[in-house]
């Protein structure tokens with residue numbers, strides 16, 4: 001049973017063009033999304049993508065291929081002809097010129113969101129199984145004040161996993177802007193039980209970043225055994 005009793009996002013099951021999915025519920029309308037909950041039997045990759053994944057184990061190959069299946073559907077909805085989506089610097093996907101986006105995969109979920117760079121400055125997405133983190137992980141990824149913040153939250157949501165997911169989304173939104181790694185203790189997350197979160201950056205962005213970058217706001221959803229976090233930053237006017 002889901003938190004709100006609904007399973008509307010599964011109505012389209014493996015239709016990656018579904019607009020009623022989980023990602024659409026945590027992102028603004030300028031972000032075009034596509035998601036699936038199982039791997040389609042045959043996903044055709046571009047030769048350059050095949051080369052990247054040639055030596056990977058089957059699990060990795062399936063998530064790599066399916067999330068690109070989603071990405072191409074999202075790009076088509078954006079009006080952009082999809083080509084190969086290759087990993088670039090530090091694994092960040094290389095989007096077509098003028099496009100920003102983010103991809104995520106975990107057991108039972110693969111999803112992508114893209115937008116025109118004139119509409120959104122960056123996107124960060126993360127999907128996780130809605131289960132507590134393995135022992136020891138929270139201590140490795142959370143600041144002391146984040147750990148005490150979790151203790152004030154009520155039952156029903158694996159808040160530690162949600163905190164982790166929010167940090168992963170922060171990194172995926174941060175990296176395309178800065179081309180820098182971000183340590184887990186370099187952003188402080190505050191989770192809002194109503195479905196939002198804020199991230200305060202504890203490190204200055206490099207001087208190459210145009211415009212202010214002091215933190216992010218995001219949204220989250222907990223449904224059908226999944227936790228999803230999403231950040232979408234409006235383009236500067």
Ligand SMILES: CC(C)(COP(=O)(O)OP(=O)(O)OC[C@H]1O[C@@H](n2cnc3c(N)ncnc32)[C@H](O)[C@@H]1OP(=O)(O)O)[C@@H](O)C(=O)NCCC(=O)NCCS
Pocket residue numbers: 063064067087089090091092093102103104105106125126127167168170171172173175176182183184185186187
């Ligand atoms: C890169 C990372 C965020 C991926 O997260 P994950 O939960 O392991 O995996 P997900 O399935 O959600 O996401 C994987 C996708 O993220 C994208 N990705 C990988 N590196 C990325 C980067 N540097 N920037 C943006 N997106 C990236 C890719 O599309 C990748 O899928 P692909 O390899 O099939 O193309 C994670 O492995 C990592 O390195 N984290 C350390 C940095 C961090 O999180 N800091 C916290 C700061 S507060």
